[in-house]
Amino acid sequence: MNGRPNLLAAATLALALLLPCAADAAGKAEVVAFYQTYLSMVSAGDYVTLSRDQPEAWDAKFDAAAKSAGFEDSAAALAAGDAYAADAEVAALRQSVSDKILEQYRPYRE
Numbered sequence: 001m002n003g004r005p006n007l008l009a010a011a012t013l014a015l016a017l018l019l020p021c022a023a024d025a026a027g028k029a030e031v032v033a034f035y036q037t038y039l040s041m042v043s044a045g046d047y048v049t050l051s052r053d054q055p056e057a058w059d060a061k062f063d064a065a066a067k068s069a070g071f072e073d074s075a076a077a078l079a080a081g082d083a084y085a086a087d088a089e090v091a092a093l094r095q096s097v098s099d100k101i102l103e104q105y106r107p108y109r110e
Contacts (some may be wrong), residue, residue: 026070026080028087034069034077035093041065042100048108 041047041061051058059074066077084090 026076026083028084028090030070031077031080031084031090032093034066034071035081035090035097037065037069038062039093039097039100042097042104047101047104 044050050061062074066072066074069077071077071080081090081094085094
């Protein structure tokens, strides 16, 4: 009887340790593929109007990009990107995406 609570505690601990690694289940290649697609999406001429005026369409396109890179959805892809944030290639892609978004919105801010 005393062994069962310890077994349950061990199983719970193992599960708790494995869950945060879900983002790590995706490899760097998948993360890079997602951010490359993301960069091409925000570089498109219709990015501002699509993301601003048709957010549901943008969300669907964003999720589709994540799924094509092997993720469940865009939230999972972004979480995996966070897990690889220290990687130079991923960091550069993330910065490029941010820079391009700011560049695309610049004419609307002035």
